Amino acid sequence: MFEIKRKQNESIESLLRRFKQGLQRGRVLIKVKEGQYFQKDISKREKREKAIRRKSVNEKKDYLRKTGKLKDDLDNKYKSRK
Numbered sequence: 497m498f499e500i501k502r503k504q505n506e507s508i509e510s511l512l513r514r515f516k517q518g519l520q521r522g523r524v525l526i527k528v529k530e531g532q533y534f535q536k537d538i539s540k541r542e543k544r545e546k547a548i549r550r551k552s553v554n555e556k557k558d559y560l561r562k563t564g565k566l567k568d569d570l571d572n573k574y575k576s577r578k
Contacts, residue, residue, distance in 0.1 A: 498515075498518060498519060498522060498524055500514055500515050500518055
């Protein structure tokens with residue numbers, strides 16, 4: 497647990513600033529955000545299958561793009577969101 501005591505004649509703003517700095521130094525927020533969503537470990541087989549699937553989809557997109565059947569505008573639209 498993180499604790500900060502108010503100093504004598506200290507304003508609320510400076511107390512909050514010290515509190516926020518302490519949270520950042522202690523990396524408390526990062527630890528909390530990491531534990532917010534549990535992600536199950538992926539096995540090697542599943543990783544390999546996903547990589548193969550991703551590679552085949554990218555190859556299909558490249559082929560369609562080269563043949564002119566897929567517009568680049570749609571693909572770039574979704575890349576900017578990442």
